[in-house]
Amino acid sequence: MTAAIERLAAGLAARASEGLARSRSVVSTPQGRAIVVDGRPLVSFASNDYLGLAADPRVAGALAAGVQAFGAGAGASHLLGGHQSPHAELEAALAALVRPCDGARALTLSSGYLANLAIMTTLADRDSEIFADRLNHACLNDGALLSRATFTRYRHLDVDGLRARLAASRAATRVIVTDAVFSMDGDVAPLAALAELADAHDAWLVVDDAHGFGVLGEGRGSLADAGVASARIVAMATLGKAAGVAGAFVAAHPTVIDAIVQTARPYIYTTAAPAALATAALASVAIIRDDAPRRAALFARIAQWREGARSLPWPRPASRTAIQPLVVGDARGASSLSAALRDAGVWAPAIRPPTVPAGTARLRISLSAAHAPDDVERLLAALRAAAPARATAARAMVGAGAQ
Ligand SMILES: Cc1ncc(COP(=O)(O)O)c(C=O)c1O
Known part of the structure; x- marks a missing residue:
């Protein structure tokens, strides 16, 4: 190893030790509500395909x-x-x-x-x-x-x-x-x-x-x-x-x-x-x-999520758009919540610093006109199941400004 590579590797190791290593998953299907990620079928809340047009x-x-x-x-x-x-x-x-x-x-x-x-x-x-x-x-x-x-x-x-x-x-x-x-x-x-x-x-x-x-x-x-x-x-x-x-x-x-x-x-x-x-x-x-009805379908899913998520314990910044964050706080907590959702068949990757400010790591739930009401229900059920173990810590870390 050259000294330059060692310096680079040390930087990567430091990033990993803070729970901030990034990795890529391989999606082997077209984008849509149901995708296959690293060989596992999952309902996706990760893409920016808000109108479901990527595979139309x-x-x-x-x-x-x-x-x-x-x-x-x-x-x-x-x-x-x-x-x-x-x-x-x-x-x-x-x-x-x-x-x-x-x-x-x-x-x-x-x-x-x-x-x-x-x-x-x-x-x-x-x-x-x-x-x-x-x-x-x-x-x-x-x-x-x-x-x-x-x-x-x-x-x-x-x-x-x-x-x-x-x-x-x-x-x-x-x-x-x-x-x-x-x-x-x-x-x-x-x-x-x-x-x-x-x-x-x-x-x-x-x-x-x-x-x-x-x-x-x-x-x-x-x-x-x-x-x-x-x-x-x-x-x-x-x-x-x-x-x-x-x-x-x-x-x-x-x-x-x-x-x-x-x-x-x-x-x-x-x-x-x-x-x-x-x-x-x-x-x-x-x-x-x-195609106004397609947009109306997206807004119906946004309303369904906002209503259903009221009982979730994580802070949720006010948003009327397709982007609906759930603020967890620390990077490891966000990653482990994302992993729990993946085990329940839902794909919602964690967003961590430096993409978001330190202490506000989150799941960025993104909704689409392609989602069915059952998809949103499945996400909500998975979050409810994951909530008790994780949410108290998140509330303590993340303060006011969210609802
Ligand atoms: C707000 C904003 N601006 C610009 C970009 C970059 O656009 P593109 O992916 O086409 O490079 C993105 C995301 O990728 C974005 O979220």
Whole structure:
């Protein structure tokens, strides 16, 4: 072993000794309510496939048709010949659906991670200040760091704290950035208040709607849900969650889209996603736009869970979205609760630091239109059975703010 490998191994051993080692399970079925994980059939509450579209035959069929028509690969970056007609059609469909401002355009990218790097590095530079909710997704933070702007984080959802920081800023360009639906908590950002602050301080408002698109605002997303639209807003969402495919998009004023195309390295210097993914996403967007009963089924499962979980002893942050956390507290406790559920036929992996703040390890229960009422009952029964041994400790560790 070289000294460098020994140092790396020591770091991994330290992580494991704190109960924070990460591991990958192998899923040998399509995504859906019932999956096979490491050879075991389980009911899944782990995916972001909120509308059950990841294995929908219409979406999978569109993907297959896209491959027939356009082959497997895009062959080049968007600016050097890889931009194919399904990409262009998808961008038009997304702009029409999300409409964050009059005349908005949309741009697709290969992933949400890249989209956020592209947005942040396009809007901000050394002379800018970025104001970020403390619980934002990691890739928004990475984009902020890559932009070299001053990076200021405000307390989760704290509009007053943000107002004070904006007022004190001398930066030439100010950028407020927030998850719309927070990925590990399921709560929703105060978008109307943030848009007002953006107006008052001549700032951009970047909204990452990875978990709201397809779900809230009749599928149009969190901005539509909040009734907010403005040329200051740069909206992004992924196509790998409710849309059930892969990739992401930015929707914004045409000048913002032009600036990303002209300058954003995460857009320019990467091969375009296969056109067939755009063909599949077009099928998803049509379902998101037209299939209200599918969304109603998701909200029925959310209501069923919230009602049934009232008697559970773990703190549950308030959430009206598909993301329903159950806060356990310490990392080992969350892992052992997840293991108990797995023994009862339920798949709900533990989320531990640094993905969530220390002391708030949790199960991130994620609900889907694909779930049947019996699936939610099974989850609740498994949690009730696991509760007595574990919950008292969790309550003692995790304090107020949850219900
Ligand atoms: C809030 C949020 N933004 C961005 C991303 C990244 O999107 P993608 O998976 O398409 O890279 C994720 C999750 O993956 C997310 O939860």
